[in-house]
Amino acid sequence: MVENYSNDYDVKCQLDTCKTYPAITDSERGEIVCGGCGLILLQNMADASYENNGYTSEDFMKMSRTGPASSLTMNDRGLSTVIGTNKDSTGKALSSKTKYEFNRLRTWDQRSKSRKTASLSKAFTLLHGMKTKLAISDNVVENAAYIYRKVVGVKLTRGRTMASLISASLYAACRENNIPRTLDDIANAGNVERRILSRDLRTIIKKLGMNLNQYDTTSFISKISNNMNLKEKTKRDAFEILRRCEKEGITAGKHPVAQAAASLYISCIMNGEKISQKKFSVESGVSDVTIRNRTVLIRKTLKLVE
Numbered sequence: 001m002v003e004n005y006s007n008d009y010d011v012k013c014q015l016d017t018c019k020t021y022p023a024i025t026d027s028e029r030g031e032i033v034c035g036g037c038g039l040i041l042l043q044n045m046a047d048a049s050y051e052n053n054g055y056t057s058e059d060f061m062k063m064s065r066t067g068p069a070s071s072l073t074m075n076d077r078g079l080s081t082v083i084g085t086n087k088d089s090t091g092k093a094l095s096s097k098t099k100y101e102f103n104r105l106r107t108w109d110q111r112s113k114s115r116k117t118a119s120l121s122k123a124f125t126l127l128h129g130m131k132t133k134l135a136i137s138d139n140v141v142e143n144a145a146y147i148y149r150k151v152v153g154v155k156l157t158r159g160r161t162m163a164s165l166i167s168a169s170l171y172a173a174c175r176e177n178n179i180p181r182t183l184d185d186i187a188n189a190g191n192v193e194r195r196i197l198s199r200d201l202r203t204i205i206k207k208l209g210m211n212l213n214q215y216d217t218t219s220f221i222s223k224i225s226n227n228m229n230l231k232e233k234t235k236r237d238a239f240e241i242l243r244r245c246e247k248e249g250i251t252a253g254k255h256p257v258a259q260a261a262a263s264l265y266i267s268c269i270m271n272g273e274k275i276s277q278k279k280f281s282v283e284s285g286v287s288d289v290t291i292r293n294r295t296v297l298i299r300k301t302l303k304l305v306e
Contacts, residue, residue, distance in 0.1 A: 011041050072145040073124050083109060119157075123148060123166050126190070130170055133189040134181055144173035147204070154207055160200055164192045168201040175212040180219040182257055184285040217242055217251065220260035224284055230264065231271060238267040241298065248301050254294065258286045262294035266304060 011023055013034035021036030030045040083106050086099045094102065124145060131141045147169040151157065157165060167190035174181045183201075187194040205212065218239060225235040241263040245251050251259055261284040268275050277295075281288040298304065 013037065013039055013041060015039075072142055072149060073127065119162070120149075120152070123162050126163060127166050127170065130167070130186070130189045134170075134185060136170070136174070136179060136181070140173050140177050140179055141170075143176060144170040147172055147208070150208055151204055156203060156207060160203075161192070161196070163190050164196045164200045165204075166190065167192050167197050168204050171197070171201060172204060172210060172212060175215065178213070178216055178219065180215060180223050182285055215256045217256040217260050220257050220284070221264060224260060224264055224280070228275070228279070228283055230268065230273065230275075234264070234267045234271045234273055237270060238263040241266055241302070241304075244302055245298055250297060250301050255286065255290065257284050258290045258294050260284070261286055261291050262298055265291060265295055266298060270304075 011032055012019070013021070013023070013036065015034075015037060018034050018036035018039075021034060023041060024033045024035050025031075025045075026033060027045075030043065031040050032042040032045070033040055083102060086094045086102065088094060093099075127141060127144060127148070130136075144166070148166055151165055151169060167186050170190075171181065171183060171186045173179075174186075183194055183197060187197045190197070204210065221235065221238050221242065225238070238260070242251070242259065245259070245263070261280045265275070265277060265280050277288045277291050280286075280291055284291075
């Protein structure tokens with residue numbers, strides 16, 4: 001059952017008694033071992049560590065033994081060979097004949113790439129563009145690329161657009177890492193319809209067996225208040241209102257963004273900041289009717305008076 005090294009992150013022991021035990025990675029031996037029976041699941045893993053670290057990209061490339069780290073956000077994981085510029089190892093320009101030969105090699109290298117490689121390249125280009133628009137960290141983007149590769153692996157791409165699948169993968173990664181981004185934010189950044197994005201997200205969750213946790217509502221309070229330049233006291237009072245709502249048990253099953261917007265609206269009234277429900281609706285992407293209903297419920301439960 002020993003396999004050579006692969007990039008399969010979900011390697012598990014096939015024995016029924018070992019399903020509850022985790023897989024243990026031995027970086028010194030380059031092996032992944034079952035934590036229950038000690039069976040070697042993977043071997044000959046590549047050593048991705050570095051002997052030295054530089055402070056510039058040039059020093060890093062010169063001093064590191066293994067080169068730059070591999071990344072799932074690249075179609076070839078950063079491990080392919082690239083035909084460089086028209087200069088030799090000493091920095092001198094190549095002759096016209098040699099330059100022509102290398103141009104032909106580049107052309108055939110581009111044409112010989114598989115359809116899957118070209119598709120991944122386009123998808124990850126779109127993913128990096130959404131990363132810039134939404135200001136998302138690298139680890140979340142790496143997680144989104146991993147989810148998209150699993151989507152391609154189970155062949156969910158047929159009948160679905162690349163943009164909607166990569167957007168759904170990014171939203172799922174944001175949910176797993178508790179990064180407050182709504183479906184509307186992802187849909188606008190990926191230029192897809194919210195309805196299609198929601199449909200493909202449900203398909204990915206069902207087919208991959210994912211269990212996404214609910215967003216932390218306090219993160220949306222911080223996001224909305226910062227975008228609207230509200231006072232710090234208003235934000236802290238909204239946190240207190242939300243804490244009391246969770247204690248009373250009226251947040252279960254409610255939209256987290258609507259709950260955050262309603263808490264901020266009540267806090268603004270308490271602190272004398274005159275901001276309409278319509279502005280909160282536009283900023284949060286939730287209808288003003290929903291915010292009004294949440295506001296009435298909070299006031300009634302917590303017995304708050306204007």
